Amino acid sequence: MARWEPNARERLVIAALDLFAEQGYDATTVSQIAERAGGLTKTTFFRYFPDKREVLFAAGQEIHGQIVADAIATAPEPFTPLSAVAAALDALTSTFGDDRREFCARLLAVIAASSELRERSVAKHAALAEAMTGALHKRGVPDPAASLAADLGVRAWDHAFAQWADPGGTEAFPDLARRALGELRAAIASLD
Amino acid sequence: MARWEPNARERLVIAALDLFAEQGYDATTVSQIAERAGGLTKTTFFRYFPDKREVLFAAGQEIHGQIVADAIATAPEPFTPLSAVAAALDALTSTFGDDRREFCARLLAVIAASSELRERSVAKHAALAEAMTGALHKRGVPDPAASLAADLGVRAWDHAFAQWADPGGTEAFPDLARRALGELRAAIASLD
Numbered sequence: 001m002a003r004w005e006p007n008a009r010e011r012l013v014i015a016a017l018d019l020f021a022e023q024g025y026d027a028t029t030v031s032q033i034a035e036r037a038g039g040l041t042k043t044t045f046f047r048y049f050p051d052k053r054e055v056l057f058a059a060g061q062e063i064h065g066q067i068v069a070d071a072i073a074t075a076p077e078p079f080t081p082l083s084a085v086a087a088a089l090d091a092l093t094s095t096f097g098d099d100r101r102e103f104c105a106r107l108l109a110v111i112a113a114s115s116e117l118r119e120r121s122v123a124k125h126a127a128l129a130e131a132m133t134g135a136l137h138k139r140g141v142p143d144p145a146a147s148l149a150a151d152l153g154v155r156a157w158d159h160a161f162a163q164w165a166d167p168g169g170t171e172a173f174p175d176l177a178r179r180a181l182g183e184l185r186a187a188i189a190s191l192d
Numbered sequence: 193m194a195r196w197e198p199n200a201r202e203r204l205v206i207a208a209l210d211l212f213a214e215q216g217y218d219a220t221t222v223s224q225i226a227e228r229a230g231g232l233t234k235t236t237f238f239r240y241f242p243d244k245r246e247v248l249f250a251a252g253q254e255i256h257g258q259i260v261a262d263a264i265a266t267a268p269e270p271f272t273p274l275s276a277v278a279a280a281l282d283a284l285t286s287t288f289g290d291d292r293r294e295f296c297a298r299l300l301a302v303i304a305a306s307s308e309l310r311e312r313s314v315a316k317h318a319a320l321a322e323a324m325t326g327a328l329h330k331r332g333v334p335d336p337a338a339s340l341a342a343d344l345g346v347r348a349w350d351h352a353f354a355q356w357a358d359p360g361g362t363e364a365f366p367d368l369a370r371r372a373l374g375e376l377r378a379a380i381a382s383l384d
Contacts, residue, residue, distance in 0.1 A: 080383065080384050081383045082384045083384075144375065144379045148376070148380060151343070152383075187337040190337050191273045191274045
C-alpha cells in the first residue's frame with residue numbers, strides 16, 4: 001500500500017508548473033512530475049488528478065464556481081445583476097493572498113505557451129461564467145441579462161488576474177477587479 | 193492528372209453533412225465523404241479542405257469575417273459601436289437566402305452532436321468577433337468597448353441563426369438578427 005505523502009497534491013502542482021516552465025507542457029510526462037515532486041509515483045499523481053492537463057486547474061474550478069455562486073446568492077439589496085457580480089468578484093479575489101502572486105504569474109506564462117492549456121483555460125472561464133449565470137437565474141435575473149452580466153464578471157476577473165499576477169504589480173486583487181468591472185460598466189454605456 | 197469535377201466543393205460539403213448526420217462525425221472518413229460526393233477521391237477532398245473538420249466551416253469563415261469588417265468600415269453616421277455591429281449583422285445575414293435554411297438546420301444538428309465540431313464552431317465565433325473588433329478599432333472604438341460590441345454582435349448572430357434555421361421558422365434572417373440585437377441592448381440597460 002502507498003504510504004501517506006504529506007502535501008502530495010501541492011507538491012505535484014508545483015512540480016508540474018516547474019517542469020512545464022522548464023521544458024514545455026508537451027514534453028513533460030506524468031512520471032516526471034511525480035518524480036520531481038519528491039519521488040512520488042504515477043499512481044499517486046492519478047489519485048489527485050485525472051490527467052496531466054488538469055494538474056494546474058483541478059484545484060480552482062469547483063471551488064471558484066462555488067464561491068461566486070454563494071456570493072451572488074447572498075448579495076445584499078439593492079440588488080442588480082452587476083452588483084451581484086461585483087460581490088462575486090470580491091469574494092473570489094479575496095481568496096488570493098499576495099503570497100500566491102508569483103505562482104500565478106508563472107501559471108499564466110505556462111498557460112500562454114501551450115495551446116492545450118489555453119483551451120483548458122477557456123473552458124474554465126466558461127465554467128465560471130456558467131456558475132455566475134446559474135446563480136443569477138436563481139435570483140430572478142432572466143437571460144440574456146444573466147449571461148451578459150456573468151460574461152462581464154469573467155472579463156473583469158481575467159483582466160484583473162493578469163494585472164495582479166504581473167511581477168511589478170502592488171495593488172490588491174479585489175481592488176483591481178473592482179476597477180476592471182467599473183471600466184467595463186463605463187464601456188457598456190458608450191456602446192450606443 | 194485528376195479531371196475537373198463540376199461543383200466538387202459543394203458536393204463534398206453536402207456529402208459530409210449527409211454522412212455526419214447518418215453515421216456520426218467520428219465514424220465518417222474522408223474517403224467515405226469523397227466517395228459519397230459522386231465517386232471523388234481523397235486527393236480531390238484535400239484540394240478543397242485541409243481536414244475532415246474543416247469541410248463544414250471552410251466556406252464561411254474568411255468570407256464572413258470580410259463581410260462584417262467591410263460593413264463596419266462603411267457604417268454611416270451617426271456612428272456608434274452598436275450601430276456599426278447592426279450594419280455588420282445586416283450585411284452578413286442578407287447573404288443567407290431562405291433556400292439555405294434547411295441546410296443550416298441540418299448543419300446545426302450535426303455540430304451539436306459532435307464535441308469536435310462544437311469546438312470548431314466556438315473558434316469560428318471567436319474569429320467573427322475578432323473581425324468585428326478589428327474593424328471597430330479602425331473606426332476609433334477603443335477596447336474594451338470594441339470587443340464588448342463585437343461579442344454582442346456574435347451573440348445576436350448565434351441566437352438569430354438558431355431561430356432562422358428552425359424548420360418551423362418563416363421570418364427572414366436579417367429581421368431575426370435585428371430583433372436579437374435589440375433584445376441584447378435592452379438586457380444591457382437592465383444590468384445596473
